[in-house]
Amino acid sequence: MDDIREILKYLPHRYPFLMIDRVTAFEANTSLTAIKNVTINEPIFTGHFPQSPIFPGVLILEAMAQAAALLGFKSMEGYPSEKTLYLLVGIDKARFKKQVIPGDQLVFDVELKQERRGIFKFSAVAKVDGILCASAEVVIARNEIDE
Numbered sequence: 001m002d003d004i005r006e007i008l009k010y011l012p013h014r015y016p017f018l019m020i021d022r023v024t025a026f027e028a029n030t031s032l033t034a035i036k037n038v039t040i041n042e043p044i045f046t047g048h049f050p051q052s053p054i055f056p057g058v059l060i061l062e063a064m065a066q067a068a069a070l071l072g073f074k075s076m077e078g079y080p081s082e083k084t085l086y087l088l089v090g091i092d093k094a095r096f097k098k099q100v101i102p103g104d105q106l107v108f109d110v111e112l113k114q115e116r117r118g119i120f121k122f123s124a125v126a127k128v129d130g131i132l133c134a135s136a137e138v139v140i141a142r143n144e145i146d147e
Helices: 004-010 057-075
Strands: 022-027 031-037 084-096 105-116 119-128 131-144
Touching: 004 022, 004 057, 022 057, 031 057, 057 084, 057 105, 057 119, 057 131, 105 131
Parallel strands: none
Antiparallel strands: 022 031, 031 105, 084 131, 105 119, 119 131
């Protein structure tokens, strides 16, 4: 559905912190599915852990937050301005079930659960080959940057 060129129009993140490679499904104000290809040449693997590389759980959570932000941005009409950000303000009920290693393709499913006054709550799961790796509730706040 959306390749990296389209994702870059929505998210302000850039290498090495952009965690979403493709959007494969989207329903406005409801849900989004995205993927991240985990590769050994990512800078994180030089230190986490060189003898047994494991993609950090905190980066899986960041990728969930980016997928949630994409759902929020894509649900708006048009592209966001450079002054609009979705900021991660909370993670609840985070659970990690399976290690993610280079060569895996993470599939993120995020679903909007609630929105109140610019605060959005999403349920999110990450899977590899259909097997649950992580789950969490992600809370994001829409923010306009003042200059």
